[in-house]
Amino acid sequence: MKLTKATQAATTTPAARPSSRLPRVAAAGAAAAVVVLAVSTPAFAHVTVQPEGEAAKGGYAVVDFKVPNERDNASTTKLEVSLDTDHPLASVMPQPVDGWDVKVTTSKLDKPLTSHGQKISEAVSKVTWTATGKGIRPGYFQKFPLSVGALPDNTDQLVFKALQTYSNKEVVRWIEIPQKGQEEPENPAPTLTLSDASDASDDDSHGSTAKGASATSGSSDASAAKDTAASSADSSDTTARVLGIVGIVVGAAGVAYGVLADRRRRGAGA
Template sequence: MKVSRIALVGGLAVSSLALLSGTASAHVSVQPQGEAAKGGYATVDFKVPNERDNASTVKVEVSLPADHPLASVSTQPVPGWKAEVTKAKLAKPLEVHGKQITEAATKITWTAAGSKIAPGQFQQFTVSMGQLPEDADKLVFKALQTYDNNEVVRWIEEPKDGAPEPQTPAPVLKLSAASDDHHGGASAAAGTKADDKADAKGHDEKKTAAETSGSDTTARVLGVVGILVGAAGVAFGVLAGRRRQA
């Protein structure tokens, strides 16, 4: 009897732990496709799982950071979904590639148009964005997830370093340190190294060709000398034979 009770309690504990961990990990998140470097452009995926057993997700709204406006935002088409990018005037214009940008995207809304995120499923929404800020280590995107039963889940709590994860955390995109490649420095250096390597290779090829040519010339000279020496030997032999006969 005690063994049965222990087994029952243990089973309930494991089930509860699995349920809680599943709930905590299944939230709206954002991940870069490759690298999201400061000062560059990136393609990211917003992953939206369905957390309900009796409802489907029909709308997703992602707010873009107002403290770091993004001048360029474009969405990748998703079958069965309609995407809309909302823009607003900037209080302070941005300068991007020498141009003044007076407005920036503030929100992206995906609305179901023949498709839904059903229970047990998830959907990824791909976005290209930039120019990423150079003075920030991360970008926070607050999101709203709407179900077809009119329930709205607000993924807006910003995670804090060293603190437990919030119940409904906002998606956070971590930015990596900018490399010279994003500003053309590394590419130019690589090009210079490639040119130096090509020059060295050309020099080596010329040197090899010169050495080969010199070797060929020496061989020809030695060949001619050998022929002359041989001819002289033959002539000497003939003369010596005639003298003996005389």
């Protein structure tokens, strides 16, 4: 008995469909997996100066240089921070850090400073921390505090160029100055934003100014913590949604495959 063309098409079509759709299902699953990896991959961290928000012009502040280790096969063993000599600071005092030696380098100023009635012809131009032990291991970060002042009142920011040295002799140069309205450079220099001092902090004593700086630092840290928590929650929520979509796609593919396989078996039996 001869089969008509319509009968042949009806008989062969179910068997052909699974093989033609399976590559599409696999491609969809692979694309979804790529999306999951892209969402869950963290951005690289940079050497930064905190408080990242702002510090009062003309005041004193304690700033922290936060140094993450971005390598998985080497430790950070040295940090060199250069200070802007165009806006010199009369007072720069490092806080001792366990496991690190610190060296303060001074340079002569082209234009002497006047601080508390005294002329200052030299100012700190570089601070260097060198590890006495293992340094900053992979997966960790370290803060290096400096007490600085008086902050200049003729600029809106201070740029601190930094060099980060690893145990394998690699040197990462954090020296590119970020520009407003442009994308962040690959190796941005730590930058401290300076704000106009409020009327409440216009006091000549170090105690009042230090209090204001401490309050600003605490507020910035609290704000940074909130932003971090919000960012983490958003990231977790996005990942969960993507994984849910992947589950739906895989489940639908499984159901479709089962239906098509069943049709194939029935066609073969007929």
